[in-house]
Amino acid sequence: MNGNGIERVGRIQLRVHDFEQSVDYYSNILGLDVTGQDDNRVYLKAWDEWDHHSVILEKSDYSGMDHIAFKVTNHDVLDKLERKIEQFGCDVKRVSNQSRLGEGEAIRFILPTGHTFELYHEIDYVGVPTGRLNPHPWPDGLRGIAPHRLDHALLAGDDVDTTMRLFTEILGFVQTERVVSVDSEQLIASFLSTSMTGHDIAFIKGPNAKLHHVGFYLGNWYEVLKAADILARNGIEIEVTPTRHGITRGETIYFFDPSGNRNEVCTGGYAVYSDFPTITWTEDKLGQGIFYHRRQLNETFSSVFS
Incomplete structure (x- = not known):
């Protein structure tokens, strides 16, 4: 969908301080596949992802x-952007070729919110366990x-406004939804898509x-309910049921993962096109916007970051 040539979210690198426990959690409880390891990092992918990895766990004190x-x-897109x-x-x-396992060259820059952001084209292709010929819907x-x-x-981050402009004016994302203050229309949150999903990245x-x-994406509502069962069975505290x-x-x-990084598994949503009009929520309805049933935020959700 993106006219500037950005296809989709590709990977995230998370810092974890309990490395072995975190690798066990992401591979056995969340259920990602380990695809490689170097001195300080483990590389993982979900079963329906074709590229070498989408998650990198990095040993860290934080x-x-x-x-x-x-x-x-x-x-060419990389050069133009x-x-x-x-x-x-x-x-x-x-970022030079093969700086991390399986990755080609990338460009790296700091967003106005202080986050490190990369764009890349090349990454090793490993395929999926269902294959490409007469595949079953899911693997064994x-x-x-x-x-x-x-x-x-x-x-x-603090500067959501400038970051939103960078993503919409330069990177070609669609702002699907936003949250503004009731009186001044100050931008409080921005949800941005480069594909056909409700958001590929968001800022608050x-x-x-x-x-x-x-x-992380699941196929249906039943899988979200099953995720709760798996978390409870393994003694993982659920922040929001x-x-x-x-x-x-x-x-x-x-x-939360063992290092305190918040995880979500989700499904549903709507399709996004290039002419999708931005939906606006006001701050006084943020509880309803985030948790539609309870219509209020809990304390940790609005105050705990990693």
Whole structure:
């Protein structure tokens, strides 16, 4: 959908301080497949993702996000976007080929919210267990929650306005939904899509360079309910039990990894096209927008970041 050549969210690198427990959690409870490892990182993918990895776990003394990256259609797109991003005012650096396992060259820059963002084209192709010839709908041997793919991330920072302009004016994203204050229409949150989903990335006003959550896609509402069963059976604290969003209309559940990074698995939502009109929510209805059934935020959801 994106006219500027950005296809989709490709990967996220998370910092984890309990490394072995985190690898076990992401592979056996969340249900991702390990595809590689180097000195300080483990690489994972969901069963329905074709590229080498979508999640990187990095050994660290802290939790949070190292970077998030989106895949572009070709190297010409990468060169053009590099110039446009520099003209917007961001310093852009090149990440050399094979700096991380399976990855080609990328460009890296800092968003106005303080987050590290990358764009890339090349990454090793490994395929999916169902194959490409007369495939079954799902593979044998799935573990844990087993999401289909990395879906999105919600990030926190102070300058949501400039970041929204960067994504819409330079990177070609569609702002699908936004939250504004009741009196001044100050932008509080922005939901942005480069594909056909309700959001591939979103920003909410808060402390700079922080991760609110990383979301993974499930096939249906039953799988969200089953995720709650799997989490409970494994003693994982559930922050928000299965419910529905007003914003994006998604069906969802929230919980934390062993290092305190918030995870979401979700399904549902709507299709987005290039002419999709932005939906506006006012701050006084934010509780309804986030948790449509209870219509109020809980304390941790609005205050805990990593």
